[in-house]
Amino acid sequence: MAQRPLVLDSDPGLDDAVALHYLLARPEWQLVAYTAVGGNVPVDITFRNARALAAAYGIDRDVPVYRGAGRPISRVAIGSDFHGPTGLGTRILPDSTAPEPGTGAVLELLRLSRVHEGELTVVATGPLTNIAVALILDPGFARRVARLVFMGGAARVPGNVTTVAEFNVWADPDAADIVVASGVPYTMVGLDVTHQAPLTAADVARIEEAGTPHAELSAAFMRGYLDSYLTFTGRDHAFLHDPLAIGVASEDTFATVETGTVVVGTDLGLHRGETVFIPDSAAQSPILPEAVRNRASGKGGVAVGAGTENFTADFVQRLREPLPQTRIRD
Numbered sequence: 001m002a003q004r005p006l007v008l009d010s011d012p013g014l015d016d017a018v019a020l021h022y023l024l025a026r027p028e029w030q031l032v033a034y035t036a037v038g039g040n041v042p043v044d045i046t047f048r049n050a051r052a053l054a055a056a057y058g059i060d061r062d063v064p065v066y067r068g069a070g071r072p073i074s075r076v077a078i079g080s081d082f083h084g085p086t087g088l089g090t091r092i093l094p095d096s097t098a099p100e101p102g103t104g105a106v107l108e109l110l111r112l113s114r115v116h117e118g119e120l121t122v123v124a125t126g127p128l129t130n131i132a133v134a135l136i137l138d139p140g141f142a143r144r145v146a147r148l149v150f151m152g153g154a155a156r157v158p159g160n161v162t163t164v165a166e167f168n169v170w171a172d173p174d175a176a177d178i179v180v181a182s183g184v185p186y187t188m189v190g191l192d193v194t195h196q197a198p199l200t201a202a203d204v205a206r207i208e209e210a211g212t213p214h215a216e217l218s219a220a221f222m223r224g225y226l227d228s229y230l231t232f233t234g235r236d237h238a239f240l241h242d243p244l245a246i247g248v249a250s251e252d253t254f255a256t257v258e259t260g261t262v263v264v265g266t267d268l269g270l271h272r273g274e275t276v277f278i279p280d281s282a283a284q285s286p287i288l289p290e291a292v293r294n295r296a297s298g299k300g301g302v303a304v305g306a307g308t309e310n311f312t313a314d315f316v317q318r319l320r321e322p323l324p325q326t327r328i329r330d
């Protein structure tokens with residue numbers, strides 16, 4: 001199968017960690033860079049975690065890991081206890097010994113968008129800071145990228161940090177607003193659809209019983225993730241937020257997508273991080289503010305509901321399979 005180039009931009013994070021595993025288990029992608037951004041924990045820790053995950057899943061000699069933005073564009077404090085003190089629950093992975101690249105995430109995103117012009121998929125599973133800075137430095141990034149799929153937002157359902165806001169958008173609303181207004185061809189994979197991809201303890205047991213080291217590692221991450229869901233939300237199941245972004249990038253059967261415009265609440269008050277979705281069918285409504293009605297660029301896709309295929313089943317099945325040995329980049 002011909003592989004397509006992909007960059008994973010991530011703030012690991014327990015579900016970010018297993019999103020990497022799921023990505024590596026899909027044959028259609030060639031992971032050309034793994035970029036870290038601050039979010040669930042500060043960027044020093046997400047960068048360390050990303051390097052350690054690359055080592056643990058056997059790719060740190062093949063796929064370079066880059067440090068990204070050290071703070072959000074929005075003047076907001078972020079971070080969360082949800083993913084535990086290390087961002088990977090209570091697990092302390094060995095550090096990667098791979099050499100660190102001499103450049104950062106944003107410059108590498110820009111470089112790869114030129115090397116793979118018109119072909120590069122970017123999947124973002126954390127705050128959109130790195131992507132927004134790339135767009136500020138070089139707006140041409142928007143037309144060189146084939147597709148940006150990001151996990152974030154909540155179009156027609158409540159948020160998970162506040163009544164209206166999902167964590168990744170809430171963590172850097174200005175970055176999200178820059179991205180959705182930029183003209184980059186994006187698909188927003190938010191809580192409307194990730195809350196329809198539950199993961200239970202039985203699912204985790206099925207992954208673990210596969211018995212490979214990678215399946216056991218991912219199962220351990222998911223057990224910690226289930227514990228957090230129970231502690232913080234009282235739920236007996238978790239949601240596959242970040243893996244689903246990879247799923248939607250890979251197949252169009254995992255979500256129902258509508259096109260339209262997203263406007264992000266950047267006021268940092270009650271509407272901080274709100275993602276207001278105006279589908280194309282309502283774009284000319286006279287009750288919309290003029291600036292929104294006439295917004296020329298910034299059309300995107302928004303995953304508004306589950307697709308025809310069960311994502312959780314696919315996730316469990318792929319994590320049970322042994323990973324391919326190597327993934328050599330260009």
Ligand code: BDR
Binds near residue numbers: 015040082151160
């Ligand atoms: C998002 O927030 C983070 O905690 C998760 O990793 C995911 O990217 C879900 O709202």
Ligand code: CA
Binds near residue numbers: 242
């Ligand atoms: Ca994440």
